[in-house]
Amino acid sequence: MITQQDDHSRQVSGLFRRIAPWYDFLNHLLSLGWDIVWRKQLVRCVRMHRTTRLLDLAAGTLDVSLEVVRQHPCCCVLALDFSLPMLAHGQKKIRATKQASIVPVVADGRALPLPDHCVDCATIAFGIRNILPRHDAYREVLRVLTPGGRFCILEFGAGRRKILRGMYNVYLSRILPWIGRIFSGDPRAYRYLAKTIKAFPDARALSRELLAAGFSRVYSFPLTAGIVQIHVAEKGRIPAQKNSLTPT
Numbered sequence: 001m002i003t004q005q006d007d008h009s010r011q012v013s014g015l016f017r018r019i020a021p022w023y024d025f026l027n028h029l030l031s032l033g034w035d036i037v038w039r040k041q042l043v044r045c046v047r048m049h050r051t052t053r054l055l056d057l058a059a060g061t062l063d064v065s066l067e068v069v070r071q072h073p074c075c076c077v078l079a080l081d082f083s084l085p086m087l088a089h090g091q092k093k094i095r096a097t098k099q100a101s102i103v104p105v106v107a108d109g110r111a112l113p114l115p116d117h118c119v120d121c122a123t124i125a126f127g128i129r130n131i132l133p134r135h136d137a138y139r140e141v142l143r144v145l146t147p148g149g150r151f152c153i154l155e156f157g158a159g160r161r162k163i164l165r166g167m168y169n170v171y172l173s174r175i176l177p178w179i180g181r182i183f184s185g186d187p188r189a190y191r192y193l194a195k196t197i198k199a200f201p202d203a204r205a206l207s208r209e210l211l212a213a214g215f216s217r218v219y220s221f222p223l224t225a226g227i228v229q230i231h232v233a234e235k236g237r238i239p240a241q242k243n244s245l246t247p248t
């Protein structure tokens with residue numbers, strides 16, 4: 001049986017297949033280059049003293065993965081996305097930088113092809129908004145993270161709130177789909193972007209959602225007047241007491 005969520009996933013993967021050739025260019029244009037700064041900030045939240053294996057979920061054209069190995073050269077990144085065209089565009093950048101520590105994998109973030117407790121950190125930039133139900137991705141990230149590991153999320157702030165006296169909201173609803181249509185020839189894609197930004201929960205609601213999913217500590221902070229938010233969710237450590245009681 002095809003569920004509503006499967007249908008949503010098919011539409012999202014079709015959308016990213018169509019805009020993949022334009023994705024990087026439009027990202028930088030529509031954000032006036034701020035997206036580069038936002039990803040750098042996201043990667044600063046990766047806790048480095050222990051991170052050697054990182055999962056970059058919904059990795060797209062690999063900008064976050066590349067920033068991770070730039071800031072943390074010892075890190076091995078598993079870059080996972082269900083859109084092959086997006087990863088293929090990213091792979092050109094890997095080749096150009098001769099980066100061997102990024103491994104692109106085509107898979108669905110709601111069913112990770114990974115064993116339990118195998119990554120020390122997970123990142124997702126502008127991806128969680130596209131995954132339905134989000135809870136499936138939270139469950140999978142919690143499963144593959146080692147205890148104490150972090151899930152670092154970069155996402156747009158809720159577009160329902162007036163930002164920059166409403167100028168940003170006008171930009172989101174009117175100007176962004178228009179520019180997107182001119183360059184990518186796909187007005188639906190950029191209308192979808194505006195719609196999902198408006199529907200996305202605010203920082204408080206997202207924190208509640210992550211705590212309810214089983215993360216033990218969550219904090220968030222805004223960037224660029226709240227246009228985007230970074231959320232950091234930590235997986236609890238297995239209590240020492242519980243370990244000592246475990247029968248051998």
Ligand SMILES: C[S@@+](CC[C@H](N)C(=O)[O-])C[C@H]1O[C@@H](n2cnc3c(N)ncnc32)[C@H](O)[C@@H]1O
Pocket residue numbers: 009012013016057058059060061062063064080081082083086107108109110124125126127130131132
């Ligand atoms: C807006 S792009 C973000 C790409 C990249 N992280 C960045 O910072 O530019 C969203 C990505 O999420 C991917 N995606 C959406 N739903 C997914 C799912 N269920 N599993 C894996 N990837 C998914 C899409 O294919 C797309 O590449």
